[in-house]
Amino acid sequence: MATIKLKSIDTRAPKSADKETYKAEAATLKARIGELQNLMYAESKHALLVVLQGMDASGKDGTIKNVFSAVNPMGCRVIAFKKPTELEMKHDFLWRIHAQVPERGMIHIFNRSHYEDVIIQRIHKWVDEKTIKQRFKHINHFEQLLTETGTVVLKFYLHVSPEEQLKRLQQRLSDETKKWKHNDNDMRERELWNDYMKAYEDAFEHCSENAEWTIVPADQNWYKEYIIAKKIVDALEALNMRFPGLKQPE
C-alpha cells in the first residue's frame, strides 16, 4: 500500500456534491441497512464488525446514532472501549477486544477499538516501538481470524480538520445538551494533532491487509453518513444472504 498522507486528503465533500441529493440517498441506504441486518440475523451465517476511529469530536457517536437508526437493537450492539481496567491491563491488548466481537447473525459497532493501542498509547510513549510493531502484526492476525471465520470487518477513520474539531469542541461548552461531552483533556490532546496523524497513517499502512480502512471526509455529517452507509450496504449486499426456509425437525 502506498503511504497515505492524511493532510492531502480532503475532510469535506467534493465541491460538486449536492447536499440534498446525498441526504436523500443516505436515507435510502440507512433503511436498507435495517433490512440487511434483519436478513443477517435470520440467516445467521455472517457477522459484521464496524470499527469507528477518529479524533475527539470527529463524529463517532453521531455516526452510530444516525447511520444505524433503522437497525433492530436485538441484532446490533455498540461497544465503547474506554481506558482499560486493571484486569484488562493484565491481559494481552486483544483480550478485551476479542471478547466483544459479534457472533454470526450480529452487527457489533466498536466506538474506538484495538487501534487505540497503536495510536494514543504510541503517541504518549506508554509502550515502546518494538511493541507497536508486534501489535500491528497481532492486529493483522486477529483480523484475519475474524474475516476467515465469517465476519465482515469494516474500519472507518472519521477524517476531520483541526479547524472543524475546534469548532465542535467549543460548541460543547455552549450547548446545554452537549456540555456532558466536554473533557479538558481533549484540548491538550489536540496539541498532538500531527503526532496523531502520523500514528494513524502508520496504522493504515501496516494494518490493511485483512480488513481495509475507509478514510471518511467527516467535516460535514451528511457526506460522512452517506459514505459510511454506502460502504456498509455494499459489503452486506455482496454476501448474497438469503432467508432460510423452515427449520427441519431435530
Added chain:
Amino acid sequence: MATIKLKSIDTRAPKSADKETYKAEAATLKARIGELQNLMYAESKHALLVVLQGMDASGKDGTIKNVFSAVNPMGCRVIAFKKPTELEMKHDFLWRIHAQVPERGMIHIFNRSHYEDVIIQRIHKWVDEKTIKQRFKHINHFEQLLTETGTVVLKFYLHVSPEEQLKRLQQRLSDETKKWKHNDNDMRERELWNDYMKAYEDAFEHCSENAEWTIVPADQNWYKEYIIAKKIVDALEALNMRFPGLKQPE
C-alpha cells in the same frame, strides 16, 4: 520439525528409571511449583498457561489434582473445555479460548483446549481440511500473541497406549468412585485410535513454532507427573522472577 510418529515413542518410563527416586523428586518439584506460583502472583509480570491434551483416560484430571497439589487456588484456575455451546459455535473457534487465558500473575490449566478443534472435529469431518489448515495458522498466531505478551505456554500430550487406556476404561466400570466418569462414547472413540494419532501428529508438526509440545509417557502416573512437574519448574525458574518491594504511594 521432523515428522513425529507417536507409535515409535514409548508410553512408559525408561527401564532404568527407579520409581521411588522419581516419586521423591516429583514431590520436591510439586512443592517448588507452589512456591513459584506464589512468586508469580506477587510479581504479576508473567502468566502461565498449561494445556493438557490426550485420549480419554490418559490421566488429565489426575495430573491437575497431583501436579498442582501445592498451588494456592487464588492464583490458579482450571478450565475444562467441553462441547461448545450454541453461542460459542457462532463465534470463531478461538473466541471461547481467548476469553479464558490467564492474566499476568496467574496460572490457568486447560483441560482440553483449542486443539480439540483440529483433532476431534477433524476426525469426525465436522470441518473440512481447508478449515483445519487455517486453524493451524490461527492457533500459531494466537499462541504467538500470548507468548509475546508475557504468557508462558506449555503444552502436554499425555501419551498412553491403547492397552493401558482399555484397562482404565474398564476400571471405571468396576470402581464405585469412578463410575461417574464412564461414557459409552469413549469405547466408540477408541476405535478411531489411529485417526487420533495421525491428527495429533499433524497438530504437533504444524503447531509447535511458538509454544512447543511435550509428549509425556503417561502409562505410569509417577513418571508422567515427574516429567510435567519438571517442565513447569524449569520454565518458571527461567523467568528469574523476584518479589517486588514496597508499593510506591500513588
